Amino acid sequence: MKTQVLIIGAGPSGLLLGQLLHNAGIDNIILERQTPEYVLSRIRAGILESGTVELLREAGAHRRMEAEGLVHDGVEFLVDDRRIPLALKTLSGGKSVMVYGQTEVTRDLMQARSEAGAQTLYGVSDVALHNLKDGAPYVTFTREGEACRIECDYIAGCDGFHGVSRKAIPAGVLREYECVYPFGWLGLLADTPPVHHELIYAHHERGFVLCSQRSLTRSRYYLQVPLTDNVQTWTDERFWEELKRRLPQELAGKVVTGPSLEKSIAPLRSYVVEPMQYGSLFLVGDAAHIVPPTGAKGLNLAASDVNYLYRILCGVYHQGRQDLLSLYSQLALRRVWKGERFSWFMTRLLHDFQEQSAFDRRMQQAERDYFLGSQAGLTTIAENYVGLPFETVR
Incomplete structure (x- = not known):
């Protein structure tokens, strides 16, 4: 098989890149080791920056988001028993964020790709990248017991932190930067109405709290907990009791409890590799960087990478601008580091x-x-929260 761009990973970044390229007439194939059902079972964040929303519109995967997503013009901070509203739209020059779950984004992109007839190969294994530096890259893998090979011009590694793409780069090429935080987030998802119409970020002496939501009837709450905690010891009853202890009485009394749909503890860390390009391989999203979720930047930084790589590849195929390829890492990393800074700042704060x-x-x-x-x-926080502007690729 042959294609112009081979994308490894059918998460939201790989699917978004694939749909944008397909719409631009650039042939691409996506490889994914899991099944579609498994990909859709992963529970992730749901705050979309204005730039991410625009990319989904450009990809043609926006209709359900605009019908069901919740536009938020503000968030609220709770510190020292003071409730401090942050008017995102007013302070950022008219921008807002969209509350729409990453699972739903993935579902919409899968549907758009299926309707477009673009090719995604699920259930592949033994993926290996070859000839990344000599201009004739190809990828080998196993599917349904058969050895396969795809030749391509470029490879987009959208397969996450544990994927094969970053590991295909020889030792000594990448520089790693990391900060590991001494706590985790215990998250609970429940079919209960949110405690407040806006998200609440709370500092408390017992630990951080985030009151988030997926819809008007589905809530997502997070508690800061020690890394030594085991999620099995956190019954639903214990979680709701602790949440109410960390909220002021006026809010605690409004919390609607219910059985958890999902509950887990996630460690927090900041991680970046440089550069994000090696020959014909381009690292995208979690394959190159991880952020703590405090700033709601994980999916949005992945979308930022997609924006730059998509526009660079359009320049290459539509205008013959091979010179643009060398710009990817520096363009992506400038925005990545600003997102890392904001997530680090919010976590420390x-x-x-x-x-x-x-x-x-x-x-x-x-x-x-x-x-x-x-x-x-407050203006500084608002500008970063809604998403800094993308640089123009030129």
Whole structure:
């Protein structure tokens, strides 16, 4: 088999890139080791930046999002028993965010790709990348017991942190940057109405709280917990009790409880590799970077990578602009590092770090007082939360 662009990974970034390329007349095939059902079973975040929303519209996978997604013009911070509204739309020059689950984004992109007749091969194994530097790349894999090979011009590694793409780059080429946080997030998903119409980010002496949502009838709550905690010890009853302890009485009394649909503990870390390109291989999304979820940047940074790679490949195939290929890593990384900074900042601002010094605690309090107590500080948070603009590829 042959194609112009081979995409490894049928998560939202791989599917979004594939749909954009298909619409632009650029042939592509997606390889995925899991089944479609497994891909759709993964529960992920659901806050879409304005730029991500526009990309989904450009891909033609926007109709259900616009019908069912919830536009949010603000969020709320809860610090020292004070409720501080953050007017996203007002402070960011008219931008908002969309609450729409990543699972639903993936479902919509799968449907768009199926309707377009573009090819996705699920259930592949033994994926290996070859000839990444000599201009004649190809990928080998096994499917239904048969050895397969696809020749291509370029490979997009959209297969996540544990995928094969980044591992195909020789040792010593990539520089790794990492920060591991000393706590995790215990998340619970339930078919209960949200406690508030906007998301609430709360700092509490017992640990951080996020009151989020997937729809008007489905809520997602998170609690900061030690990494040593086991999710099996967190019954639904214990979770709801702890959530209410970390919220002021006026909010705690409005919490509607119910059986959990999903419950898990996720560790938090920041991670980046440089560069994001090696020969004909381009790393996209979690294959190149991880962020703590505090800033709602994981899926959105992946979409940012897709934006740059898509526009570069359009320039290559439509205008013969081979010179654009070398710009991918620097364009993507500039926005990645800004997203990493914001996620790191939000994590430092709102979580309890038990091992930090008395000085660090005072500095953390001063940060909260400034950023949540001044127009300039709130504007900075709002501009980053709705998503910084994409640079023009030229």
